[in-house]
Amino acid sequence: METITSRENAKIKYACRLREEEKLRTADGLFFAEGPKLCLELARGCILQTLYATEKALAHTPELEAFAGKTVLVTEPVAQKLSGTKTSQDVFGVFEHPGWQAADILAKGRRILALEAVQDPGNVGTLLRSAAAFGFDGVLLSKGCAAPFAPKTLRASMGAAGRLPVAPVQDLPQALQQLRARGVVCLAAALYHSRPLDEAPQSYPDGLCAVIGSEGQGLTDAAVQACDMAVRIPMTDLVESLNAGVAGSVLLWHFRGV
Numbered sequence: 001m002e003t004i005t006s007r008e009n010a011k012i013k014y015a016c017r018l019r020e021e022e023k024l025r026t027a028d029g030l031f032f033a034e035g036p037k038l039c040l041e042l043a044r045g046c047i048l049q050t051l052y053a054t055e056k057a058l059a060h061t062p063e064l065e066a067f068a069g070k071t072v073l074v075t076e077p078v079a080q081k082l083s084g085t086k087t088s089q090d091v092f093g094v095f096e097h098p099g100w101q102a103a104d105i106l107a108k109g110r111r112i113l114a115l116e117a118v119q120d121p122g123n124v125g126t127l128l129r130s131a132a133a134f135g136f137d138g139v140l141l142s143k144g145c146a147a148p149f150a151p152k153t154l155r156a157s158m159g160a161a162g163r164l165p166v167a168p169v170q171d172l173p174q175a176l177q178q179l180r181a182r183g184v185v186c187l188a189a190a191l192y193h194s195r196p197l198d199e200a201p202q203s204y205p206d207g208l209c210a211v212i213g214s215e216g217q218g219l220t221d222a223a224v225q226a227c228d229m230a231v232r233i234p235m236t237d238l239v240e241s242l243n244a245g246v247a248g249s250v251l252l253w254h255f256r257g258v
Helices: 010-020 022-028 036-042 055-060 062-070 076-082 102-108 121-133 151-157 172-181 221-225 244-254
Strands: 030-034 048-053 071-074 091-096 111-115 138-141 166-168 185-189 208-212 229-232
Touching: 010 022, 010 030, 010 048, 010 076, 010 091, 022 030, 030 036, 030 151, 036 048, 036 062, 036 091, 036 151, 048 055, 048 062, 048 076, 055 062, 055 071, 062 071, 071 076, 102 138, 102 166, 102 172, 111 121, 111 172, 111 244, 121 138, 121 151, 121 244, 172 185, 172 208, 172 221, 185 244, 208 244
Parallel strands: 048 071, 111 138, 111 208, 138 166, 185 208, 185 229
Antiparallel strands: 030 091, 048 091
């Protein structure tokens, strides 16, 4: 088994760049993940190219033996360089991007989540995890959304993007119109000029798309107008709104059985 002891090793430098640079991840079709649990979860849906781990981590997580042929041993100082957190988890994976395409989601998805300019990686990750948990078929991301395969988003989603199709769209209102053209009902989450969630239709024979906006601004007028109706979650007056991750998860749970 190969062992890397230098923090200046070319493979280590490249892995660190994958961790930090979205353009490189997109260009090379690869992404970087940290942590034994996350790497094991991602390996269920994505092709693992290389696993970097310390001897201590391999001894602590025997399940990683399944990837012995792709494992490179690293020393503690090298693991510290690879880590994107203050405390290294000592296991890192370079994975092939699953290559999801928006066209497939638009053509075949029946339960879809669409996000518009949701910038916070924690919220995007939370929503990906909820979408996977509640049986949604795919997720569409507008411009301005946090990258689904960035390290912070991956941690929040616990690797859901490795199994749930998620893809960017250049023009979200146009994508929503495409969905409506084949009978998918698009529901915008909005505080104003909206109807209570329990007034939304109960049946969606051709599919449903829940549309969630950014934390600060919500959905744009163009996105709301591209939807069939706007809905809101009934709340007390003790709070003005919920953040995107919580509000979206409530909607996804509500529509889990349609």
